[in-house]
Amino acid sequence: MPPHPPQANGERVLADLNALRTIGAYKTGVHRPTFSEAHARSLEWLANKLPEAQLTAAVDGIGNVLGTSRKAGPKLLAGSHLESQNHAGWLDGPLGVIYALEAARVLNPDPDVNGAVEVASWCDEEGHFGQFLGSRSWVGAVSEDDIDAARDRSDGRSMREAIAAVGLAGRPRLRAVRGRHIGYLEAHIEQGETLQSGGLKIGIVTSIVGIWQYRIAFAGEQNHAGTTRMAIRKDAGLALARFCVAIDETFPEICGPRTVWTTGRITLDPGSPSIIPGAAEMLFQMRDVDSAVIERLEERLRAMATDATARGPCSVTVERLRTGMPCQMDASFQDAIEAAGAELADGKSLRMPSAAGHDAQVLASIMPAGMLFVPSIGGVSHHWTENTADEDIVTGAQVFVETCRKLLMR
């Protein structure tokens, strides 16, 4: 029996993740929004690390970091993102980047490994300025006009200004070289509690949910909150509240087993305590891996709006803002993760869909793609208390590196 090949160095992985955690630290998490000073420092940190893995680093004009190899043989692309949601967790993004770096450090110098792992950190996966702008730029789906138009969702600052502020203005944007990569592998925290509650270590992502987003607007009549009798009011805020409750009563009967829906933002106009809202708006989102389910739900949503308008006293309009088709992960990538998990995680793996969007779905448009999850403690995500046990981080790194080896050695 041959000696076991080199594996991930768990201590090195934890040390790197903790080093990134100090950049933009917020409580036990990080505050590292896209193109913040902390985000820029994290990109520089990574670019300085890549040579350890025999990779040449480049930071491009949209904040992507790419590490490229001169080694002969097949190339596997791996990565994730370094910016965070506001006041969010330390692993959402960095985990996948450090796993990719570790795989490159272990496999690229190894003469027994045919080919190399190349590392990517995609900019703005968290959507401060848009939707997957970094990875979509790399696959050729973002125009200069798109960048001109993009603004920070929290403060309205233009993306051009933000790019200039971190010193990246005028740099070219890197683009995928077709045929260079055998595929893309990304690791991420689960952001749910399926793995933890099942005593499992590795999630093998089968598909990534589609995300459909809507603006639902209610038009009533603005009036004085004292002098307008209840009977004649056209309160757009109340119409909105009724609609929210109706969705929640209707959808469970017709949704799929994993469908989720969320009203994340509500605005009443003018928003004054002494004025009956004349207009109201909600941002509504649905996710499912089955687009047929979403089509059924959207049809119902529109029918509910038509009914509510007909009943009055307010009119309701539904506008789709975002159409995110579900995305399948490559079957051979799933098999490779499962095989690595059998060897290094006692087979404690589970095939499961991803209920969150990831850059892997963008990469899947031009190459085979796969994703691996590690457990999230309590399923907490997009919050600074997000965390994963150190031993689970290490196990995940080992399975990730081994998966990369198997994919390169096929």
Next chain:
Amino acid sequence: MPPHPPQANGERVLADLNALRTIGAYKTGVHRPTFSEAHARSLEWLANKLPEAQLTAAVDGIGNVLGTSRKAGPKLLAGSHLESQNHAGWLDGPLGVIYALEAARVLNPDPDVNGAVEVASWCDEEGHFGQFLGSRSWVGAVSEDDIDAARDRSDGRSMREAIAAVGLAGRPRLRAVRGRHIGYLEAHIEQGETLQSGGLKIGIVTSIVGIWQYRIAFAGEQNHAGTTRMAIRKDAGLALARFCVAIDETFPEICGPRTVWTTGRITLDPGSPSIIPGAAEMLFQMRDVDSAVIERLEERLRAMATDATARGPCSVTVERLRTGMPCQMDASFQDAIEAAGAELADGKSLRMPSAAGHDAQVLASIMPAGMLFVPSIGGVSHHWTENTADEDIVTGAQVFVETCRKLLMR
């Protein structure tokens, strides 16, 4: 039979109201928030007009304009306000000020009239910086600390800064001289459609509603809108929507005939489409002329919050922000308005409560007070389309002047 005494000059009243309408004009209404440049010009306009009525004008350190008379005999105070809600109507406030000016112009020079009408324009009745700060200052209910703390509700600018910007910093604040006035009379648009729909011309205000205001807060658990299954969510926004709907289903059974309630503002935290709101808040207001009704409703509101918390998954807390006891108008003032209406409005008057708050409720704390309403077209209020027919404005002015005469001549 003696000749009919001098009456209001309808053309002069309309001309003055239209002159004020040009100051901060917005569509067919005005945008004249407290301490805006347009507001300052309207105060100056009034101060320049007061000598026409044999009044000495003063603008005080909180933006009140007072016109005082040297005529012997009883003094009746009359007025309203000149600032507006944002992008609101032309008559809400100015109508009462111009009626007061007209009464002073007609009655003060008349040697047959015993005493004089004095004119007041109270600052910030519309509450840009607080609650009735101008009239409350005059009755002695506003401290320097209150002014230090007051901020513009729309942009957070301090009241001190705003006062300085219109050149009033350092001026003394005028205070009521106890015993000087036999009472206070204020005219206002109805801000409802009771008069219009009944073919009536004059509302005789019997009482001013109390306004109780609440912050209702919902605490849930912030989480990822994709990865958190519906069954385990603690969505504070959905809890809020359910609570709004429950109020609207419960209150009609236990409210009074004229109770109104309004949710004017809703905030979800963090307000992002991909995050389940962990916290939510609504500003809720109730109004009634009977405080026993409000006590009953508040008790139910608190019971509903307790029940909702017990049922879960979110907790609900109710905090009272404002306690506005109802206020009775003086009976003899009501009789005087009715008598004047019988002579000059064909008796087309109606005794009715005011569902909006007015400076008259503040003045009523130190002297007898009365209010007169004129019709509002379509009941529109706090919107630039607010309007009253010219002939109704003129009829209102005649009844107002005659009411002042009757009160002075008692």
